[in-house]
Amino acid sequence: MDTSVPPIIRRRVKIDFDQANAARWSRDSREFENCLNAMSFFFPAGEGYFINSVQYYMDRITDPELKEQARRFIYQEAMHTKEHVRSNEVLKKVHTYGDLMEKFSVMMLAPSRRFMPKATQLATSCAMEHFTAMFADSILREQDHVMEANDPAFASLWLWHAVEETEHKAVCYDVYEHICGKGFFAYLHRVTVMAVVTLMGLVALGGGFGAIKLKQMWTRRGPKKAAPGADNEVAPKVSVLLSFAPAKLYFDYYRRNFHPWDHRNGDLIEKWKAAHADFGEVREMTPGVAPA
Numbered sequence: 291m292d293t294s295v296p297p298i299i300r301r302r303v304k305i306d307f308d309q310a311n312a313a314r315w316s317r318d319s320r321e322f323e324n325c326l327n328a329m330s331f332f333f334p335a336g337e338g339y340f341i342n343s344v345q346y347y348m349d350r351i352t353d354p355e356l357k358e359q360a361r362r363f364i365y366q367e368a369m370h371t372k373e374h375v376r377s378n379e380v381l382k383k384v385h386t387y388g389d390l391m392e393k394f395s396v397m398m399l400a401p402s403r404r405f406m407p408k409a410t411q412l413a414t415s416c417a418m419e420h421f422t423a424m425f426a427d428s429i430l431r432e433q434d435h436v437m438e439a440n441d442p443a444f445a446s447l448w449l450w451h452a453v454e455e456t457e458h459k460a461v462c463y464d465v466y467e468h469i470c471g472k473g474f475f476a477y478l479h480r481v482t483v484m485a486v487v488t489l490m491g492l493v494a495l496g497g498g499f500g501a502i503k504l505k506q507m508w509t510r511r512g513p514k515k516a517a518p519g520a521d522n523e524v525a526p527k528v529s530v531l532l533s534f535a536p537a538k539l540y541f542d543y544y545r546r547n548f549h550p551w552d553h554r555n556g557d558l559i560e561k562w563k564a565a566h567a568d569f570g571e572v573r574e575m576t577p578g579v580a581p582a
Contacts, residue, residue, distance in 0.1 A: 294556055295460075295551055295556065296456070296457050296556040296559045296560070297457070298359055298362040298363065298366065298454075298457045298458045298461070299362075299454075299457065299572060300362055300365050300366070300572065301366075301369065301450070301454070301569070301570035301571065301572055302369070302570055302571040302572075303369055303373055303450060303569070303570040303571075304373075304376075305373055305376070305377070305443050305446055305447055305450075306443060307376060307377055307380045307443050309443070310380060310441050310442075310443035310444060311441050312380045312381050312383060312384050312385075313384040315440055315441035315443075315444040316439060316440045316441070316444070317439045317440065318439055318440070319530075320524040321524055321526060321527050321530045322530055324385075324502075324524055324525065324526040325526040325527065325530045325531055326444075326448065327381055327385060327388075327526070328387075328391055328498065328499065328502065328526045329531075330374050330377055330378055330381065331378055331381075331387075331388050331391035331392050331395065332391060332395040332498075333370065333371070333374045334371045334374055334375055334378070334392070334395075335392070335395035335396045335398075335399055336395065336399070336418065337367045337368075337370050337371045337374075338371060339399050339402075339403065339411070339414075339415065339418075340363075340367055340415045340418070340419065340462065341364050341367050341368065342403075342411070343408070343411040343412045343414070343415040343462070344360050344363060344364060344412070344415065344461070344462060344465055345364060346408050346411075346412075347408070347412065347465060347469050348360060348361075350469060351465065351468060351469075352468075353468060356461075356464055356465065356468055359458070359461050359464070360461055360465055362458065362461075363458040363461040363462070366454045366457070366458055367458075369454075370451055370454065373447060373451075374447075374451075377443075377444070377447055378392070387501070387502040390501060390502070391498060391502070394494075394497075394498050394501065395498075398490075398494045402414060409466075409469070409470055409479070410479070410483060412462065412465065412466050412469065412470075413466060413470075413479055413480050413483040413484075414483055414487055415462045416462045416463050416466050416480060416483075416484075417480075417483055417484040417487040417488075417543070418487060418491075419455075419459060419461075419462045419463070419550075420459075420463075420484070420540075420543050420550065421491075421535060422455045422459075423455055423456060423459035423550060423553075424534060424535045424536065424539050424540065425452070425455070425531075425534040425535070426451070426452035426453070426455040426456045426459070427452075427456065427539070427553070427555055427558070428533075428534040428536075429448055429449065429452040429534075430449070430452050430453065430456065430555070430558035430559070430561075430562065431558065433449055433452075433558070433561065433562060433565075436448065436449055437449070437565075446566075446569070449562060449566075450566075450569060450570070453558075453559050453562050453563075456555060456556075456558065456559055457559065459550045459551075460549065460550040460551050463549065463550050466480065477546055481543070481544050484543055484544070492528060495528050495531065496528055499525055499526050499527065499528060500525075502525045502526060503525035539553060
């Protein structure tokens with residue numbers, strides 16, 4: 291296994307969703323497909339939250355290398371937001387729950403944005419980035435199957451997103467330690483926030499997925515029918531998402547000496563790069579120069 295830490299690469303991406311089969315883009319289970327659809331509707335609000343939590347501390351990051359990594363993290367997350375917004379517009383044409391999930395994600399994050407201290411918001415981003423890193427690892431370990439079993443546009447979206455989530459998986463964490471330190475109280479704050487995020491996340495996902503089920507039932511019975519081919523029978527399930535979060539990786543976060551790159555999986559990124567060398571227009575900057 292590759293033991294190096296991969297660079298965080300700025301890629302300019304625009305995936306062609308015009309010909310994608312948004313109604314049934316995966317040949318895997320419908321629960322799996324609808325879970326990823328629901329996550330896609332959640333992502334723009336979540337990624338905006340991550341960006342804001344790191345951006346707030348940019349002026350206090352004194353390590354030039356970490357500051358550059360934070361800039362690249364923000365660039366990647368902004369690009370993820372842009373592409374998921376574009377994919378969501380296609381998905382919403384056939385999935386009636388799209389608008390509901392987007393509004394729900396904004397509503398769930400609003401109290402934290404308004405009332406939580408900035409350090410707690412950064413710790414929240416660390417926790418959520420740990421979940422996305424686990425999800426990304428699971429996706430990348432099946433990248434051959436992902437390409438074979440899914441519509442090319444959506445396969446490209448999820449694999450590229452997984453690669454970049456892996457590239458920058460330590461940034462929020464490193465910024466947190468840089469700002470809050472590595473002492474006992476910083477550790478206690480970090481793991482307490484993770485426990486709360488886990489509990490609240492399960493409640494939020496359960497509520498959101500339940501709302502999808504109710505929406506689907508209403509659509510089937512009501513006068514407004516979904517577009518032909520749309521999947522109105524199978525709501526996403528929290529259990530499917532939990533399969534992407536192995537218990538060992540999750541509980542590693544609670545170790546006092548944990549670091550995201552304790553789990554070395556840069557080889558999965560290199561495999562993707564070898565197969566998709568021309569994916570996106572790479573935007574690299576002169577070392578030490580801030581991205582535009």
